[in-house]
Amino acid sequence: MKSKEEILNSYYSHAADGTPEIAADDLLKAMEEYREQAEEAAFNAARELNGDKPAFPSFKDYKAALEAKTEQQPKEDTVRLVADSIIEQFLPDDPAEETFEFSFKAEGEYHTVVYKRNPARQWEYFGEIKS
Numbered sequence: 001m002k003s004k005e006e007i008l009n010s011y012y013s014h015a016a017d018g019t020p021e022i023a024a025d026d027l028l029k030a031m032e033e034y035r036e037q038a039e040e041a042a043f044n045a046a047r048e049l050n051g052d053k054p055a056f057p058s059f060k061d062y063k064a065a066l067e068a069k070t071e072q073q074p075k076e077d078t079v080r081l082v083a084d085s086i087i088e089q090f091l092p093d094d095p096a097e098e099t100f101e102f103s104f105k106a107e108g109e110y111h112t113v114v115y116k117r118n119p120a121r122q123w124e125y126f127g128e129i130k131s
Helices: 004-009 022-047 059-071 075-090
Strands: 099-106 109-117 125-127
Touching: 004 022, 022 059, 075 099, 075 109, 075 125
Parallel strands: none
Antiparallel strands: 099 109, 109 125
């Protein structure tokens, strides 16, 4: 594993007067190389096992699986997350209410969600009304 200094030294160039310098683009490349090296080290330290074999044969496979997982987050999860974060703005004034709904726009679409009271009298996400 290379140290930070070794990585930075590989991107230095020398000015006409012999002074070492590093261009902004090269500094970004050095930082990215160091970050990837740290991620790979963390991956190797925490490698998951599937039985007696690694779940991911290489860091690239692991990284691809993480990216795919992020891209596949269901839209319902996003809608619920947004609704849960703004529910306080829509709570009904009447304490006898057992259910209420509200609408909002997220990811370029309008969504209407329903909340119901649970036995502990707290508001609980019930679902989205599909139109």
